[in-house]
Structure formats: C-alpha cells, structure tokens
Amino acid sequence: MRKWIIGLAAAGILGIGACSGEEAAPESGGQEPAEETEVKDEAASGEVEKSGNAGSREMIDPAFMVEMGDVEGWMKTGPGPYGGDQYDEEAVRAEIGQWPEGLDPEDYFRAIVSLTSADYRPYQEILETTEIDYGELTDTPDAESGEEIPADAPPLNVQILLDASGSMAGQMEGRSKMDLAKEAITGFAGSLPDNANVSLRIYGHAGSNQPDGKELSCSTTEEVYALDSYDAASFRKALDTVAPTGYTPIGLAMEEAAADLKQHGDGAQNVVYVVSDGKETCGGDAVAAAKSMQQEGIRAVVNIIGFDIAEEERQSLESIAEAGGGEYLRADTAEELKNTFSEERTALINDWFDWVNENINSTYDQSTDYALDAYDKETEAKLLLYDEQTRQKLLAYDLEGQMEGVESSDIIDMISERTGLMLDHVQEGFQAIRDEASEEGNKIREDIREKGNDEQEKLRENDTD
Numbered sequence: 425m426r427k428w429i430i431g432l433a434a435a436g437i438l439g440i441g442a443c444s445g446e447e448a449a450p451e452s453g454g455q456e457p458a459e460e461t462e463v464k465d466e467a468a469s470g471e472v473e474k475s476g477n478a479g480s481r482e483m484i485d486p487a488f489m490v491e492m493g494d495v496e497g498w499m500k501t502g503p504g505p506y507g508g509d510q511y512d513e514e515a516v517r518a519e520i521g522q523w524p525e526g527l528d529p530e531d532y533f534r535a536i537v538s539l540t541s542a543d544y545r546p547y548q549e550i551l552e553t554t555e556i557d558y559g560e561l562t563d564t565p566d567a568e569s570g571e572e573i574p575a576d577a578p579p580l581n582v583q584i585l586l587d588a589s590g591s592m593a594g595q596m597e598g599r600s601k602m603d604l605a606k607e608a609i610t611g612f613a614g615s616l617p618d619n620a621n622v623s624l625r626i627y628g629h630a631g632s633n634q635p636d637g638k639e640l641s642c643s644t645t646e647e648v649y650a651l652d653s654y655d656a657a658s659f660r661k662a663l664d665t666v667a668p669t670g671y672t673p674i675g676l677a678m679e680e681a682a683a684d685l686k687q688h689g690d691g692a693q694n695v696v697y698v699v700s701d702g703k704e705t706c707g708g709d710a711v712a713a714a715k716s717m718q719q720e721g722i723r724a725v726v727n728i729i730g731f732d733i734a735e736e737e738r739q740s741l742e743s744i745a746e747a748g749g750g751e752y753l754r755a756d757t758a759e760e761l762k763n764t765f766s767e768e769r770t771a772l773i774n775d776w777f778d779w780v781n782e783n784i785n786s787t788y789d790q791s792t793d794y795a796l797d798a799y800d801k802e803t804e805a806k807l808l809l810y811d812e813q814t815r816q817k818l819l820a821y822d823l824e825g826q827m828e829g830v831e832s833s834d835i836i837d838m839i840s841e842r843t844g845l846m847l848d849h850v851q852e853g854f855q856a857i858r859d860e861a862s863e864e865g866n867k868i869r870e871d872i873r874e875k876g877n878d879e880q881e882k883l884r885e886n887d888t889d
Contacts, residue, residue, distance in 0.1 A: 433639075471578065498846055536820065537839075579621060582621065583676065585674075587702070590628070599758065604762075627645040641670025696725065710740075729764055730754050817836050
C-alpha cells in the first residue's frame with residue numbers, strides 16, 4: 425500500500441498536578457512512594473493519541489490530493505483499498521471509526537475517496553490511446569490495393585491475336601466480320617485494368633488467299649501494337665491498318681506470341697485471346713503451341729473466340745483452348761461477338777460491385793465494433809461511479825452520526841462534484857471515440873462508393889463505344 429499522508433489532528437494537553445514539599449516517609453510495612461509522572465506536551469509535538477494509537481491517523485493517500493477540477497487527475501489516482509469489487513462495508517466502517525474528530529469536510533471527503541475509489545485508469549488509458557484505424561481495403565478487382573498498385577504486384581499481360589485471313593471479309597448483318605471484330609476488340613482493350621499491358625498481333629494479313637500467296641501468308645504474323653499499357657489512339661490506329669487477306673496460321677501466331685511473352689519475364693499474369701473465324705489452314709500445330717505456353721514458364725491462359733465458326737471446325741479450336749487452360753467462347757453473330765468481349769467487362773463490373781459491398785460492409789462492422797466497445801466501457805465506468813457515489817454518501821451520513829460537528833452535506837457536495845466531473849468526462853470521451861469512428865467510417869465508405877461507381881461507369885462507357 426502507498427505511503428499515506430498525515431491528516432489533521434486535534435491537539436490535547438494533559439494537565440498534571442505537581443507535588444509540593446517533601447513526601448512523607450512511608451510507614452513500616454506501607455506502600456512504596458508513587459513515581460512522579462512525566463508530562464509530555466502533545467500540543468507541541470503536533471500528535472494526538474486516539475483509541476490507543478500513538479500519533480495521528482494517516483488518512484489520505486497522496487494520490488488523492490488532486491485539485492477538485494482536475495478530472496484526469498481523479499481518473500488516474502488508482503484504486504483505494506476498498507474500491508470497486510473490493511468494497512467491504514464492515515472494514516470501511518472500522519477504518520472510519522478510528523478517524524479523529526474536528527477535521528475539515530474536505531479532509532473527510534478525500535479520506536473517504538482514498539478508501540473507496542475504484543480504479544479508473546484503464547478507462548482513461550482507452551480515452552488517451554484509442555486510434556481509429558479501419559485497416560486496409562481488400563484488393564480492387566484490377567489488383568489495385570488502395571490508390572496505388574503494389575510495387576511487387578505481378579504485371580498483367582494480355583495478348584490479342586486477330587485473324588486477318590481472307591474469310592474475315594465475309595459479311596454478317598450488313599457489316600464485314602473484320603469491322604465487327606475490330607469494334608469488339610477496341611471496347612475490350614479499353615476496359616482492361618490500369619495495370620494491364622496489351623498487345624495486338626495479326627495473322628493471315630500477308631500474301632493472299634490464293635495458292636501463290638499461301639507461303640507468305642502462312643509464314644507471316646505481325647505485332648502491330650507492342651506489349652504496353654493501353655493507349656486508345658495508338659491502338660485504334662494499329663487496328664485501322666488491318667485488312668482481311670490470306671490464310672490462317674494460328675499455330676505460328678501463338679508461337680510468336682509465346683516468344684513475346686517470354687521476353688517480358690516470368691511471373692507475370694499472361695492471358696491470350698485468339699479471335700478467329702476458322703481453323704488452322706497452314707499446317708501449324710496450334711494445340712502444341714498452346715501447351716508450350718504452359719510448359720515454358722510463361723503460364724499463359726489461352727482463350728479462343730470462335731467467330732461464326734462452322735460446326736466441323738469448332739472442335740479444332742476447342743482443342744486449342746483446352747490445351748491452353750482457357751475457354752472456347754462461341755460467337756455466331758455480331759451481337760454474340762460483342763457480348764463475348766463485354767462479358768469480361770460485365771464480370772469486372774460485378775467484381776467492382778462486390779468489392780464496394782464487401783468493403784462497405786466491413787467498415788460498417790468496424791464502426792459498430794468501435795461504437796459497442798465504447799458504449800461497453802462507458803457503461804462500466806459509469807456504473808462504478810454511481811455505485812461508488814452511493815457508498816460514499818452513505819459513509820458521509822454515518823460519519824455525521826458518529827462525530828460531533830461533522831456536516832454530511834458539505835462532504836456529499838464534494839462527492840457529487842467529483843462524481844459529476846468524472847461522469848461527464850467518461851461520457852464525452854467515449855462519445856468522441858464513437859463520433860470519430862463514425863466520421864472516419866462515413867468518409868471511407870464515401871470514397872469506396874465513389875471509386876467503385878467511377879470504375880463501373882468507365883466499364884459501361886467502354887461497353888457502349
């Protein structure tokens with residue numbers, strides 16, 4: 425227990441009468457003469473003896489010599505020996521029964537609080553150290569985390585291989601299949617995540633679709649948009665140069681696409697989209713090329729978009745997609761072709777929708793946790809204060825009944841003042857935590873909605889281009 429401070433003491437002076445003259449000699453067989461009693465000036469020593477205790481009663485823990493208005497000081501005093509669940513009414517009354525009379529009401533007030541105060545330091549520590557932190561948001565659908573892409577995030581490389589063979593000049597719903605493919609590809613490339621690199625390679629554009637042009641056509645593919653971030657103007661310009669011409673060297677195009685991806689290092693996320701309206705016509709082995717993309721450390725997923733494919737040719741394209749670990753996507757009409765690419769955007773829109781909901785729900789949960797925790801701790805502290813105040817007031821009444829000149833009302837006023845200050849402090853402090861958590865949560869949710877809505881709107885705009 426702490427060293428306690430000496431309380432005020434009432435001084436008492438013992439008057440002792442002195443004997444004058446000589447003492448009579450004792451009679452034979454009589455009693456011995458009484459010794460002279462020594463007199464102590466207790467008033468001079470500043471000490472008082474009560475109930476057989478030498479010296480004054482040490483009543484007040486120094487920690488409780490707090491200025492009345494110093495509410496944080498009251499919160500940090502620590503507990504008295506009978507504070508909170510340690511309260512023992514019988515023991516406290518025994519302590520009070522040994523206190524001296526005639527002290528100031530403030531001394532009795534502080535002595536009562538010293539004995540019976542609960543420990544409010546944990547609550548003050550919460551008020552002083554709580555920091556509102558909602559943590560990191562989940563990764564965005566385009567692999568962003570927060571506002572910036574992590575430095576160690578693997579790049580996303582998207583290779584688009586476009587069939588420019590002569591059959592792509594065929595008409596569909598009043599437009600050439602090539603024009604429809606260009607439109608769909610442009611919209612798709614524009615919807616890719618910001619951290620994606622895109623490449624456009626064409627095949628079948630050289631030579632002709634006649635026997636004398638086959639050798640050149642089957643031995644030529646060209647990367648018209650090198651793997652890089654998407655630039656709308658440059659990408660459209662590259663597409664504008666493409667015209668349907670010759671044969672269909674799908675295998676060669678995939679081999680050269682694999683070589684491109686390999687140059688850009690292992691560890692990237694690589695996805696290949698092959699757009700074709702027919703099977704391989706140059707003797708290449710597109711299935712083997714697709715498998716090699718898995719085996720050479722490139723780890724590319726190969727998806728085939730079969731555009732207006734004859735049923736007898738579809739199986740060969742499906743085999744390529746299967747070998748490349750991807751999908752065969754059927755597009756028999758202009759609308760289906762557009763939808764095939766827009767499905768990627770729709771999936772991303774839905775991913776953004778899910779991202780918004782997930783993170784908003786998470787911040788709501790965290791806001792609720794902050795609020796409930798603050799309410800719980802506030803309630804705990806208030807109940808301690810109310811119980812403590814009731815006990816202290818009853819002790820003040822008891823003190824008045826035991827000692828002459830003690831006015832319980834003066835002591836009770838001080839008890840009420842201290843309790844009121846601490847109740848207000850606790851309520852305002854935990855309310856401030858709730859308010860900060862609510863404001864910060866609202867701001868984060870607003871940012872989440874804004875980012876999600878912006879990204880979804882961009883994807884929808886690309887879908888209508």
